[in-house]
Amino acid sequence: MSTTASRREFLTSSAAAFASLSLAGRGLLAAEEPKSAKKAPLFKISLAEWSLNKALFGKKLDNLDFPKTAKEDFGIEAVEYVNQFFKDKAKDEKYLADLKMRCSDLGVTSVLIMCDGEGSLGDPNNDRRTKAVENHYRWVEAAKFLGCHSIRVNAHSEGSFEEQQKLAADGLRRLSEFGAKHDIGVIVENHGGNSSNGKWLAGVMKMVDMKNCGTLPDFGNFGGYDRYQGVTELMPFAKGVSAKSHDFDAEGNETKTDYRKMMKIVLEAGYRGWVGIEYEGGKLSEPEGIKATKKLLEKVREEMSA
Secondary structure: OOHHHHHHHHHHHHHHHHHHHHHHHHHHHHHHOOOOOOOOOOOEEEEEHHHHHHHHHOOOOOHHHHHHHHHHHHOOOEEEEEHHHHHHHOOOHHHHHHHHHHHHHHOOEEEEEEOOOOOOOEOOOHHHHHHHHHHOHHHHHHHHHHOOOEEEEOOOEOOOHHHHHHHHHHHHHHHHHHHHHOOOEEEEEOOOHHHHOHHHHHHHHHHHOOOOEEEEOEOOOOOOOOHHHHHHHHHHHEOOEEEEEOOEOOOOOEOOOOHHHHHHHHHHOOOOOEEEEEEOOOOOOHHHHHHHHHHHHHHHHHHHHO
């Protein structure tokens, strides 16, 4: 073999070896480099059980099957319970364990329990106010067992604007002290009366002044009070958000609430938690209303993410 041929073979084999090593190196580097983490969504979507209240009251759906319905029918992996649909089960460990297991098997998160019918936390009568506070204890414990972060309560009271603030703050503070022992939040929804006045409820929050006591701004429960102003006033204390919906236009927009304007307020407050779908309309069926609300929230989230 000539010297020239030997040199040619050497260069060819060296180039092939180098190319092979280079490819292997790139593969090794690719394997070592961590995949870029999936960008967290601007907010997460949950389903409030009240959206299916007709099915639940009509016995077409059972509370135990609510997590399954949320995930399999609507593709939603987080739920917000309403205590009315398992009112006598707050201390039923077997029942709660069954509900918790179903959520675990499905990969569904229990977010909160909405509590009604347990008395007025701002009752002018001290004994009744104390009773109302204590009535909520079992729901705090149930929420802790299920893995929720909070219970949603009401702040109804009687008297003047200022008197009601003081009374509601007293009841909420006492309940929040109990909640803090269980690492459970006590959050107030604008839900009629003075609680639908953003300024009033924000004032109550300042009086309570506890980290685990906050608000659950609802887009639609403000009565004659400006909903955008109300949500703006409540967002500094928000530990949850309720995306109330009723009807939709041909483009899929909610007819009573400008979701883009509202979610801008929510996000500019720094909130990145759960936004619960709460459909209360009559034109669309409950399933259709839930799907329409979810589609709108997802669309708005995509637009804002861009």
